[in-house]
Every structure is written in C-alpha cells, then in structure tokens.
Amino acid sequence: MSNRPKIIVLDDDPTGSQTVHSCLLLLKWDVETLRLGLVDEAPIFFVLTNTRALTPENAAAVTREVCRNLKIALEEEGIEEFLVVSRSDSTLRGHYPVETDIIAEELGSFDAHFLVPAFFEGGRITRDSTHYLSIEGKEIPVSETEFARDSVFGYRHSYLPDYVEEKTQGRIQSSGVERFLLKDLRQGTQERLRGLANNTCCAVDGETQDDLDRFAEDILAIASEGKRFLFRSAASLLTSLAQLEAQPVAxxxxxxxxxxxxxxxxxxxxxxxxxxxxxxxxxxxxxxxxxxxxxxxxxxxxxxxxxxxxxxxxxxxxxxxxxxxxxxxxxxxxxxxxxxxxxxxxxxxxxxxxxxxxxxxxxxxxxxxxxxxxxxxxxxxxxxxxxxxxxxxxxxxxxxxxxxxxxxxxxxxxxxxxxxxxxxxxxxxxxxxxxxxxxx
CATH class of the missing domain: 3.40.980.20 (Four-carbon acid sugar kinase, nucleotide binding domain)
Structure with missing residues (x-):
C-alpha cells in the first residue's frame, strides 16, 4: 500500500464510508487530527464535514478550512501522492460545484474532476451518462424521483452533462463534459486519462462494481505517473480505489x-x-x-x-x-x-x-x-x-x-x-x- 496514493475523502455526511472498512473517520479537521488519517495504515480515510446540512456559504468556508489544514498536514508528513474525493449523495443532492471548486482552488491544480455517482448497494447506476435509481426493480431517471424535488438541492436533469451545466449555471457547458461510457471503462481508459488537463469535467458510467474496479485501476496507474485527479462521487468508487479485502467480521x-x-x-x-x-x-x-x-x-x-x-x-x-x-x-x-x-x-x-x-x-x-x-x-x-x-x-x-x-x-x-x-x-x-x- 505504501507506493499507492493516499485516498482522502471529504464526506458531506457520515455515510460515504458505507462500502469500505477498517479506516478512520475524522470528526475534526485541525492539522493534528488530519495527520492521524494521513499516517494511518489504511489506504483511505474520511473527513466528515457534514456540509450537506450547511448553507452554500458555510459549506464553502468549511471545505476551504479543511483543505488549508490538509495542505499543511500533507507537507508535514511529506506526502506528495494523494487522491481527493468529494463524497456526496448518490441521488445528486449536495453542494456541487461549490465543494469541488474550493478543493481545486486550495489543493490544485488538477488535470480533471470526475462525477461518479453510482452506488450499487443502493440501486443507483449510471448508463450512457444518465443516472438511474432502481425502485421496486424498475430503473427511474433520478430527475423523476423525490430526490430531484429536494427543496434545497433540487435539479432537473438526470443526464450528467446537462446536470453539470445546470449546477454550474452554464460555466461548464454540457458539450464540454468528457463522457466515460461503459464501453470505454471496459476497454480501458489509460490513454484518455493521460490526455486530460486543466481540471476537465468528466462524467463516468457505472453499472457494476467491476466497471469501477477497472476504472480505478486505470486511475491509480495514471496517477502514479504524476497526473492529478479530483472526484465527486458516491460510495462505490471508494470501494474500487481502496482495494480492500473482506471486512474482519461478517x-x-x-x-x-x-x-x-x-x-x-x-x-x-x-x-x-x-x-x-x-x-x-x-x-x-x-x-x-x-x-x-x-x-x-x-x-x-x-x-x-x-x-x-x-x-x-x-x-x-x-x-x-x-x-x-x-x-x-x-x-x-x-x-x-x-x-x-x-x-x-x-x-x-x-x-x-x-x-x-x-x-x-x-x-x-x-x-x-x-x-x-x-x-x-x-x-x-x-x-x-x-x-x-x-x-x-x-x-x-x-x-x-x-x-x-x-x-x-x-x-x-x-x-x-x-x-x-x-x-x-x-x-x-x-x-x-x-x-x-x-x-x-
């Protein structure tokens, strides 16, 4: 594990660790507490920011504080290789792009940021860049569910490039979002990953855990070459990035x-x-x-x-x-x-x-x-x-x-x-x- 990048997860509520085990969840983010996560044996740790319960302004302030302290902690521990995940809701609620923008400002520059909302244990998959929720065995576009009508985080689009354009208020156009489709993941994405630059926004499909396992292998390989990536994801990607064995107790x-x-x-x-x-x-x-x-x-x-x-x-x-x-x-x-x-x-x-x-x-x-x-x-x-x-x-x-x-x-x-x-x-x-x- 020592030659792999540390996976640092800023979690906007405490449930993003729902697919991994044996790691630390940090409830505070002073420099010394962050160092606990960085030196822990587990390849991944979580900082529970709870920003989904905050206003956009307060969410931005908390995210900025975490990132600034994290930058100090990384320097003190001499850690240069790391991946940052802004973990949020698998039904697309949360402060996007506020949090990823702040992380990019404070910890950048990143070559790309990836939207990976699939959460297989909860019946959320992404196919052809459209995000679905399984309800009683039927796949429903998330924009047609109760979650899209959330009074704080509502949205109109299930097609992720359109969701990005909506949430960024046109700053990132739908046509400018790179799409990583199921066929791409299954064929291998390393060459495409090498070519990303300037924090390109990417939407990533996922129908099974194997899809994200293959994608994560490519991410880790290209990250080891020096490319820097940021993620806005639900929990299933974390399973693939952490590559943990079965949990100790069933x-x-x-x-x-x-x-x-x-x-x-x-x-x-x-x-x-x-x-x-x-x-x-x-x-x-x-x-x-x-x-x-x-x-x-x-x-x-x-x-x-x-x-x-x-x-x-x-x-x-x-x-x-x-x-x-x-x-x-x-x-x-x-x-x-x-x-x-x-x-x-x-x-x-x-x-x-x-x-x-x-x-x-x-x-x-x-x-x-x-x-x-x-x-x-x-x-x-x-x-x-x-x-x-x-x-x-x-x-x-x-x-x-x-x-x-x-x-x-x-x-x-x-x-x-x-x-x-x-x-x-x-x-x-x-x-x-x-x-x-x-x-x-």
Missing amino acids: PEEMGQYERTSQPGAILVGSHVRKTTQQLEQLLKEPNIVPIEVDVVRLRDDLNQREVLQAEVLTLVEQAFLAGKTPTIYTSREELSFDDIQQRLDFGAVVSSLLMDIVKGLPSAVAFLISKGGITSNDVLSEGLNLRSARLLGQILPGCSMVITPDDHPQFPKLPVVLFPGNVGDDRALVTVYCRLSRQP
Missing part, C-alpha cells in the same frame, strides 16, 4: 461488538419515505418502545425544548428499566417554512435537541443505531463528541458501523450504526436491530 455476526447485556437505543431523524416505511416495520417488534419527539411543538414554541428533552429521557429510562429498546424518532409530519434558511435553522434546533438526548442515554447502552445521514454525523461529532472513530465495516449493504474509542468518557467501545435515510428494504432497520440485539 455483517451477520456484528452483534458480537455489543458492549453490555443491556438494551441498545435507536435514533431516527431522516424523513424520507423509505425511512418512514422502515420505522413502521421496526415499531411492530415486541421489544421496541416507540418514543416520538413532536417537533411541531418545538416549531411553535422554542421554550418547549427542555420540556421535550425531559419527557423523552424519562421514557427512555422507563424503557431501559423494562429491558426494552427505546426508539426515538422525530414526528413524521413534513413541516413547511417561508424559506430555505428557516428550514436549515429549525433543523439545527431539532438536531441540538436530539444530541442532548443522546448525551442523556444510560451509559450502559449496548449499541446505538442512528438513522439518517445528517443525524448520524451529529451523533458522532456532537452527541458523542468524537475526534475520530474506527470504521468496523457494514452491518448491512450500504450501512456502516463504527466503534467509539476505548477511552470515551461516557460510552467506551460503543458500536454505532450509521444508517443512511434512503438505503435498504422495508425491513432493513429490523434486520440491523435483530443483528445487534442477537435476535433471530
């Missing part, structure tokens, strides 16, 4: 990481339809205690925050005393706001409440399942106040599990599942719960 056996004989806890913040369907299935389980956080009360009166927190923690304690698993979830009603900033501000208020609930969990909790990307990031960085965590692997395809350090003051060696909102079938949350609580 998904079905990850209940062995359980730290006590007490119940675990489940926190659900995501509001996408799939999460709600999974939650409905989980609440049918006999040892689950549903605890709803009525966020409407919080919107109508911020003074309700402390009351809500006390009510929830009382119910959590009662569940634990009964030997049952509390499932804390925000009310499912979709709230409306006058503008995006109000929505983001209210989201921060709700997250702050949920993180104080995490801090108030019994210290003997056996495990924690966090449902939703932004929720999971906040759990790690705020609720558990981690500097870093070690990724154990996936307990379910696309669903990562990390473990807190041995010296954590409240929850040492706590297994934490980072469960994206839009991953898994209707019983996926039940499956994870049963694996961790060692139920058949």
Whole structure:
C-alpha cells in the first residue's frame, strides 16, 4: 500500500464510508487530527464535514478550512501522492460545484474532476451518462424521483452533462463534459486519462462494481505517473480505489461488538419515505418502545425544548428499566417554512435537541443505531463528541458501523450504526436491530 496514493475523502455526511472498512473517520479537521488519517495504515480515510446540512456559504468556508489544514498536514508528513474525493449523495443532492471548486482552488491544480455517482448497494447506476435509481426493480431517471424535488438541492436533469451545466449555471457547458461510457471503462481508459488537463469535467458510467474496479485501476496507474485527479462521487468508487479485502467480521455476526447485556437505543431523524416505511416495520417488534419527539411543538414554541428533552429521557429510562429498546424518532409530519434558511435553522434546533438526548442515554447502552445521514454525523461529532472513530465495516449493504474509542468518557467501545435515510428494504432497520440485539 505504501507506493499507492493516499485516498482522502471529504464526506458531506457520515455515510460515504458505507462500502469500505477498517479506516478512520475524522470528526475534526485541525492539522493534528488530519495527520492521524494521513499516517494511518489504511489506504483511505474520511473527513466528515457534514456540509450537506450547511448553507452554500458555510459549506464553502468549511471545505476551504479543511483543505488549508490538509495542505499543511500533507507537507508535514511529506506526502506528495494523494487522491481527493468529494463524497456526496448518490441521488445528486449536495453542494456541487461549490465543494469541488474550493478543493481545486486550495489543493490544485488538477488535470480533471470526475462525477461518479453510482452506488450499487443502493440501486443507483449510471448508463450512457444518465443516472438511474432502481425502485421496486424498475430503473427511474433520478430527475423523476423525490430526490430531484429536494427543496434545497433540487435539479432537473438526470443526464450528467446537462446536470453539470445546470449546477454550474452554464460555466461548464454540457458539450464540454468528457463522457466515460461503459464501453470505454471496459476497454480501458489509460490513454484518455493521460490526455486530460486543466481540471476537465468528466462524467463516468457505472453499472457494476467491476466497471469501477477497472476504472480505478486505470486511475491509480495514471496517477502514479504524476497526473492529478479530483472526484465527486458516491460510495462505490471508494470501494474500487481502496482495494480492500473482506471486512474482519461478517455483517451477520456484528452483534458480537455489543458492549453490555443491556438494551441498545435507536435514533431516527431522516424523513424520507423509505425511512418512514422502515420505522413502521421496526415499531411492530415486541421489544421496541416507540418514543416520538413532536417537533411541531418545538416549531411553535422554542421554550418547549427542555420540556421535550425531559419527557423523552424519562421514557427512555422507563424503557431501559423494562429491558426494552427505546426508539426515538422525530414526528413524521413534513413541516413547511417561508424559506430555505428557516428550514436549515429549525433543523439545527431539532438536531441540538436530539444530541442532548443522546448525551442523556444510560451509559450502559449496548449499541446505538442512528438513522439518517445528517443525524448520524451529529451523533458522532456532537452527541458523542468524537475526534475520530474506527470504521468496523457494514452491518448491512450500504450501512456502516463504527466503534467509539476505548477511552470515551461516557460510552467506551460503543458500536454505532450509521444508517443512511434512503438505503435498504422495508425491513432493513429490523434486520440491523435483530443483528445487534442477537435476535433471530
């Protein structure tokens, strides 16, 4: 691994590590913390910036700060060969091109940046430069799904060159995007990669993991010749770049990481339809205690925050005393706001409440399942106040599990599942719960 470039992933929520294992997730990005990732034995590490939860201006500021500190850390460690990945959503939501523009300004110059949104475990593929989402076995262009109607990150195009033109407001024309099609990947792309220059924008197909494995081999070969590449990708490309062997503990056996004989806890913040369907299935389980956080009360009166927190923690304690698993979830009603900033501000208020609930969990909790990307990031960085965590692997395809350090003051060696909102079938949350609580 020593002669391979270090893969540095700036992840806009904590779920981008959902296809790799045994590496570090960094929750802070001061120079010393970044050096931990650079010297770690794993070929890849993640910096969890959580920028998808921020305004474009704040996302740019965070990305710039990470890059400037990273530049110092790279110099101090004497590392010259590296690849930078701006990991984002496989349904094309996120701050593009804000983040890749900042990375190019601070860490450039790059010969090309590649859009690689395929995420096979989640049923997202790219064919003929058009990105599809598999829903009940049918391939739907992502522009026709609920994700394209996102009130913050909405878009009109599934054809990636048109998506680029739309998001860059015409700065990069659709006709100027280099297309790496399936036939190209399968025939080999090294000569084309050698010819790229001036941060050319490239859209990359992907129908199977083998497609990206072949592409990654070519990328690594040409990068070793001195070409510098930047990526805007979902998680599947990372599998191919990292070239890891199978994870140490099989998904079905990850209940062995359980730290006590007490119940675990489940926190659900995501509001996408799939999460709600999974939650409905989980609440049918006999040892689950549903605890709803009525966020409407919080919107109508911020003074309700402390009351809500006390009510929830009382119910959590009662569940634990009964030997049952509390499932804390925000009310499912979709709230409306006058503008995006109000929505983001209210989201921060709700997250702050949920993180104080995490801090108030019994210290003997056996495990924690966090449902939703932004929720999971906040759990790690705020609720558990981690500097870093070690990724154990996936307990379910696309669903990562990390473990807190041995010296954590409240929850040492706590297994934490980072469960994206839009991953898994209707019983996926039940499956994870049963694996961790060692139920058949």
